[in-house]
Amino acid sequence: MSYAVVYSSHTGNTALLAEAVREALPQEDCIYFGTPDLKALTAETIYVGFWTDKGTCDASVAQFLQELTHQKVFLFGTAGFGGAPDYFEQILNRVKENLGRGAELTGTYMCQGKMPMSVRARYEQMEEGPRRTAMLENFDQALHHPNTEDLVKLKAAIVK
Numbered sequence: 001m002s003y004a005v006v007y008s009s010h011t012g013n014t015a016l017l018a019e020a021v022r023e024a025l026p027q028e029d030c031i032y033f034g035t036p037d038l039k040a041l042t043a044e045t046i047y048v049g050f051w052t053d054k055g056t057c058d059a060s061v062a063q064f065l066q067e068l069t070h071q072k073v074f075l076f077g078t079a080g081f082g083g084a085p086d087y088f089e090q091i092l093n094r095v096k097e098n099l100g101r102g103a104e105l106t107g108t109y110m111c112q113g114k115m116p117m118s119v120r121a122r123y124e125q126m127e128e129g130p131r132r133t134a135m136l137e138n139f140d141q142a143l144h145h146p147n148t149e150d151l152v153k154l155k156a157a158i159v160k
């Protein structure tokens with residue numbers, strides 16, 4: 001069955017997931033691997049990866065999803081905030097709104113992804129208090145993701 005892996009990655013986290021998807025599937029069936037491109041639309045299944053930008057997928061992925069007509073789609077993504085599972089669900093619901101009518105969603109996967117140190121510096125400037133502590137804790141937790149376990153879980157979600 002032909003497939004394509006289409007992804008957008010600003011700082012490399014989602015690219016790690018995209019590589020894991022490719023590793024989990026037969027190389028000979030891959031017709032496209034790379035940034036959003038209409039060439040991918042001929043694949044039967046498209047694995048679409050996004051980084052979270054202000055609570056939803058980045059614009060290039062949103063636009064690509066709108067081009068889908070009948071393909072099977074598996075969505076995968078990374079986000080800086082990972083503490084609450086509901087948060088991933090909210091993001092995925094917003095991302096799904098972009099899916100072209102007729103596209104068939106076969107699965108989803110999200111994990112946390114590290115953020116640049118400049119973000120931590122900004123948190124450090126915040127007023128002392130529980131919110132600042134929570135932001136810093138989340139930032140430090142994100143530094144360890146995506147890790148090997150995240151990638152193993154993604155592969156398992158894809159080949160099941």
Ligand SMILES: Cc1cc2nc3c(=O)[nH]c(=O)nc-3n(C[C@H](O)[C@H](O)[C@H](O)COP(=O)(O)O)c2cc1C
Nearest residue numbers: 009010011012013014051052054055078080081113
């Ligand atoms: C401009 C910008 C906006 C972001 N917005 C969010 C957000 O709304 N929620 C979130 O959890 N993470 C947010 N992040 C964090 C990234 O989604 C996260 O670090 C992601 O793993 C980056 O993936 P990439 O390395 O593939 O680009 C944002 C990062 C940037 C640079």
